[in-house]
Amino acid sequence: MSSCKPTPGFVHSTETFGLVDGPGVRFIVFLQGCPMRCRYCHNPDTWAVHTGKTYEADELLTKALRYRTYWKEAGGITVSGGEPMMQVDFVCTLLKAAKAEGVNTAMDTSGIVFTRNEPAFSKTREMLSYVDLVLLDLKHIDDEAHKELTGHSNAAVLDFARYLSEIGKPVWIRHVLVPGVNDDDESLTKLDEFIASLSNVQRVEVLPYHTLGIAKWEKLGIPYTLEGVKPPNAESIARANELLHTERYDGYLK
Template sequence: MQGRVHSTESFGSADGPGVRFIIFLKGCPMRCSYCHNPDTWAAEGAEMIEADELLDRAERYRSYWGPEGGITVSGGEALLQTEFVLDLFTKAKARGINTCLDTSLAPFTRNEPYFGTFTKLMDVCDLVMADIKHIDPEEHKKLTGRDNANILDCLRYLSQIGQPLWIRHVLVPGITDVDEYLYRTRDFIAELGNCVKRVEVLPYHTLGIFKWDELNIPYKLRDVDPPTPERTERAQRILRGEM
């Protein structure tokens, strides 16, 4: 089995605990207005690589990982290739490697055969880092092009099985940086209980605009400035239930 790989990063420090080898897979069903990797959207143009080869590459850097490090699979959207990630994580656990999945959860469904594969994947996944793009269904559609009902359903399921979660939320002025939505997001996160190990607010940035320009894709948020440190801190406190 081969995966459609966009690229890898040897020393990731912001994509899970410890130092991590990050595997960016190709293909994504979302079209987030603030995406900084639109070059990962299309499935075409990927490097086809088997799981063992990726793990051999990763283990070259194992001495740098420390007790918490390992591999993180990101995207694009990794769950478009659930069977490959299952193969990769199963082989990683056999080598004693910590596994982390960075995902929007957009492909999730309880329909078979997908759901059965997904449940097996969770058995070999140490941590899920999940983005909540927007808590409001209509605003989520505007922001990403897709509904969020299955995403929230997936998070509830992960809570039910006790899957460790890090929740991430991109703070975009005028879109997600709205107190009403932040408090609704906080209430939803609270419902997930103790499986949520960390909540991170990621300030919107414009560092990926050049990729949109190179791909000739209109960038709708060009006039939106990043949030101030004060707004970012306020959002962080709200989502963590501190105010």
């Protein structure tokens, strides 16, 4: 019996030719809702759940399948956000239908809402059975610094990473590199050790912090607390790649 209940989804927007959120050319679904408050978030307009455009899963899949010819072997659909696991029933229904059509599926998540408690765990487990690849953001390995950066402990995130390793789900780890926040050698070395303890990581990506989202914060009237922090320079990005051993990981469907 399915643990997931078909339910409409609250969608912020869609992107028809996504090239960075998973392998190949992808249809990206940005869902509403995120409990995190990352200081560098470039989509603060996705934080509220019950807003945006409402879709039934089959309606959204039909829209996505119009672009199928561009996906070729590697491409497909990625659900992102916001935090897609906030709408687990919708994501589960959408990706189940996508897999029935033979579509490659990915989920871009912070893992923050993961729990091994029921009934959420059964829903998550079923949803993951329809996910080919998880793009998991690890924002800071130090718990106190993670709270400072996102407003939340990283305990659920790290447990989700361990769970994905337990079930052998392919994962790309992504780390947004923020100067003066998470680019120090000690944090990166500890993060590298944690990643090395997982058995399912296919790629590790360093994503340089950027300031493109600031205008959205201003528009929403929310104070931007990383004012003055500049994107990392080439040397700092190279150092992060070195310490995270990004070259060790093979990638996915090359």
